[in-house]
Amino acid sequence: MAEPFDEYPELRLAPLLKGLDNDLLARIFAAGTTETLQAGDTLFAQGEPAKRFYLVVDGRLRLSQVTANGQQVVIRFLTPGQILAIVAALGHEEYPATAEAVEPTKLIGWGGEAWHALMAREAALGVNVVSILTTRIQEMQDRFRELATENVERRVARGLLRLIRQAGRRVEGGVLIDMQLTRQELAEMTGTTLYSVSRILTQWETDGIVRTDKRRVLVRAGHRLVAIAEDLPEDLLTDDR
Amino acid sequence: MAEPFDEYPELRLAPLLKGLDNDLLARIFAAGTTETLQAGDTLFAQGEPAKRFYLVVDGRLRLSQVTANGQQVVIRFLTPGQILAIVAALGHEEYPATAEAVEPTKLIGWGGEAWHALMAREAALGVNVVSILTTRIQEMQDRFRELATENVERRVARGLLRLIRQAGRRVEGGVLIDMQLTRQELAEMTGTTLYSVSRILTQWETDGIVRTDKRRVLVRAGHRLVAIAEDLPEDLLTDDR
DNA sequence: CGTATTTTTGAAGCGATTCAATGGACGTGG
DNA sequence: CCACGTCCATTGAATCGCTTCAAAAATACG
Numbered sequence: 001m002a003e004p005f006d007e008y009p010e011l012r013l014a015p016l017l018k019g020l021d022n023d024l025l026a027r028i029f030a031a032g033t034t035e036t037l038q039a040g041d042t043l044f045a046q047g048e049p050a051k052r053f054y055l056v057v058d059g060r061l062r063l064s065q066v067t068a069n070g071q072q073v074v075i076r077f078l079t080p081g082q083i084l085a086i087v088a089a090l091g092h093e094e095y096p097a098t099a100e101a102v103e104p105t106k107l108i109g110w111g112g113e114a115w116h117a118l119m120a121r122e123a124a125l126g127v128n129v130v131s132i133l134t135t136r137i138q139e140m141q142d143r144f145r146e147l148a149t150e151n152v153e154r155r156v157a158r159g160l161l162r163l164i165r166q167a168g169r170r171v172e173g174g175v176l177i178d179m180q181l182t183r184q185e186l187a188e189m190t191g192t193t194l195y196s197v198s199r200i201l202t203q204w205e206t207d208g209i210v211r212t213d214k215r216r217v218l219v220r221a222g223h224r225l226v227a228i229a230e231d232l233p234e235d236l237l238t239d240d241r
Numbered sequence: 242m243a244e245p246f247d248e249y250p251e252l253r254l255a256p257l258l259k260g261l262d263n264d265l266l267a268r269i270f271a272a273g274t275t276e277t278l279q280a281g282d283t284l285f286a287q288g289e290p291a292k293r294f295y296l297v298v299d300g301r302l303r304l305s306q307v308t309a310n311g312q313q314v315v316i317r318f319l320t321p322g323q324i325l326a327i328v329a330a331l332g333h334e335e336y337p338a339t340a341e342a343v344e345p346t347k348l349i350g351w352g353g354e355a356w357h358a359l360m361a362r363e364a365a366l367g368v369n370v371v372s373i374l375t376t377r378i379q380e381m382q383d384r385f386r387e388l389a390t391e392n393v394e395r396r397v398a399r400g401l402l403r404l405i406r407q408a409g410r411r412v413e414g415g416v417l418i419d420m421q422l423t424r425q426e427l428a429e430m431t432g433t434t435l436y437s438v439s440r441i442l443t444q445w446e447t448d449g450i451v452r453t454d455k456r457r458v459l460v461r462a463g464h465r466l467v468a469i470a471e472d473l474p475e476d477l478l479t480d481d482r
Numbered sequence: 483c484g485t486a487t488t489t490t491t492g493a494a495g496c497g498a499t500t501c502a503a504t505g506g507a508c509g510t511g512g
Numbered sequence: 513c514c515a516c517g518t519c520c521a522t523t524g525a526a527t528c529g530c531t532t533c534a535a536a537a538a539t540a541c542g
Contacts, residue, residue, distance in 0.1 A: 195521095
């Protein structure tokens with residue numbers, strides 16, 4: 001496989017690859033293959049044998065779980081530089097979730113055993129993976145706590161703030177969350193219904209906090225979202241914007 | 242530090258240490274120190290700088306988070322062979338949760354940098370940690386999905402089933418969950434209130450599914466708990482017990 | 483044995499869901 | 513370019529599961 005840094009130099013900073021020397025990087029890339037997905041394609045589905053491990057190079061994927069009775073839950077979105085399906089490197093298991101591309105997406109994939117062998121030889125790689133997984137556990141713990149203790153409006157506010165971190169782009173008039181998101185998906189991220197999300201967003205729109213257009217959300221007053229998420233009194237924030 | 246396997250031979254099977262050779266094990270133990278806690282003692286508190294990483298040798302700890310307004314959420318219980326605070330090995334962060342002993346507890350602790358150095362030299366150790374964290378992420382994802390999609394009774398059923406796996410002991414008349422648990426704690430594990438837990442447990446008690454005594458829960462009909470957790474019709478299970 | 487903590491239970495209230503119906507946006511094909 | 517079907521969003525009304533509050537009962541503990 002050709003070195004992908006020429007085309008995607010930011011990849012060198014991915015948490016997975018950070019700090020690795022060139023020799024190791026070359027061997028890592030030699031062991032992997034690139035894969036390409038169209039928007040809507042499924043990379044792997046929940047329940048399939050977990051064969052391959054991936055690094056996102058470009059694009060975006062949605063990782064979700066379905067319940068026994070068909071309800072969906074969005075676990076997270078995956079953006080360039082992030083990894084998925086580490087479970088494949090740990091032997092004979094099934095993918096615990098489904099990964100679908102939400103836009104044209106490029107990945108590097110490794111066979112589970114191949115990646116396991118790399119980690120078993122190169123301690124630096126394992127440390128990087130440990131670091132990534134630790135961050136992810138913390139994030140899941142936070143979301144768990146939110147879901148257990150906070151009301152819907154607050155959870156949606158937090159959901160949007162998280163999306164800003166992952167896919168926020170400064171534009172005139174605010175920060176654009178640069179991905180198509182239905183009310184249904186927002187609901188699946190925050191553990192509520194599409195109806196509640198709709199009501200909340202229309203309220204926020206009349207309050208001037210957000211503007212939505214073509215399934216894209218423009219956050220006009222992030223500080224007010226923070227105020228809602230943290231339950232701060234609005235007026236504490238009006239002067240420091 | 243003396244080899245702790247004499248006193249706790251099962252420790253050799255801990256996911257953290259599994260498959261490691263004796264030489265490495267010796268070095269690992271040489272770098273750590275044992276620590277002892279009484280029931281109720283705090284090992285570390287949320288927000289403190291994350292200095293040390295731990296392996297539970299004996300006893301039990303509760304890992305919990307508090308929200309800004311003081312509500313508690315129980316993230317998980319930690320039993321012998323499990324690790325906690327891997328975040329300490331990844332530099333300059335704070336403990337994201339509080340760990341308290343719920344019974345007399347023995348641990349091995351390592352300085353964060355020391356453990357980082359071990360992982361950076363010994364790839365097998367990193368692989369073990371990756372495996373542990375992967376399992377834990379899956380568990381948190383499952384709990385997140387449950388909280389987002391399932392009703393309170395089902396969540397409490399799942400909570401008890403999880404506790405059975407961690408601290409279940411076969412006794413005559415069923416499986417005893419061998420730890421003191423208030424209604425409040427069960428509520429904090431499952432994202433509900435102590436009142437709802439109380440109502441559900443009394444109902445289950447009249448149904449003959451559980452018996453509670455001195456804050457201990459005896460599960461008399463685990464298959465019926467499974468039926469509730471999975472929403473199976475009861476009568477499918479009556480003949481296969 | 484008395485005080486503190488935990489548990490139970492009823493009643494009221496509410497936040498969020500559910501259901502149903504309407505309206506709008508978008509893309510395709512006639 | 514309009515018609516049509518599909519998908520998504522909005523909104524009102526009804527309902528409900530769960531929480532909240534309050535008070536009493538039970539249990540733990542020094």
